[in-house]
Amino acid sequence: MNHYECACPTPGCGHIVCLPPQLEERLRRTHETFFCPAGHKMWFHGKSDLEKSRDSWRRQAQDAWNRIRGLHQLLDSAREGSRHCPLECGYRVARVWTQEAIRERMAGHLVDVHGAAVIDAPHVADAA
Ligand SMILES: [Zn+2]
Numbered sequence: 001m002n003h004y005e006c007a008c009p010t011p012g013c014g015h016i017v018c019l020p021p022q023l024e025e026r027l028r029r030t031h032e033t034f035f036c037p038a039g040h041k042m043w044f045h046g047k048s049d050l051e052k053s054r055d056s057w058r059r060q061a062q063d064a065w066n067r068i069r070g071l072h073q074l075l076d077s078a079r080e081g082s083r084h085c086p087l088e089c090g091y092r093v094a095r096v097w098t099q100e101a102i103r104e105r106m107a108g109h110l111v112d113v114h115g116a117a118v119i120d121a122p123h124v125a126d127a128a
């Protein structure tokens with residue numbers, strides 16, 4: 001017999017409860033209450049295998065999300081860094097949000113204020 005046997009956890013009772021495997025599986029899964037022969041209520045509060053795998057999946061999703069968020073923060077701080085003039089004159093590019101626009105403004109600033117020669121500005125082809 002591979003019935004699951006457990007003793008009623010109610011103090012002073014200790015009646016043995018026998019559960020057929022299918023019922024045991026269902027009770028573990030649903031956390032339904034069941035009763036010992038003396039009528040005491042009990043239930044499985046441990047996590048079923050399904051819940052455990054759902055939990056670990058949830059944890060993995062959370063980890064992935066944290067990684068993505070970390071990357072975004074990295075990107076944001078890189079972008080914030082690129083807003084400041086590398087020659088430390090205190091100039092900061094404001095009001096534009098894309099990396100390209102920031103680079104463009106900064107290039108303009110370097111040329112206008114610091115007289116830098118634009119050597120690696122992107123070449124923009126003339127529209128035909
Ligand atoms: Zn009992």
Ligand SMILES: [Zn+2]
Pocket residue numbers: 085086087088089090091109110113114
């Ligand atoms: Zn500057």
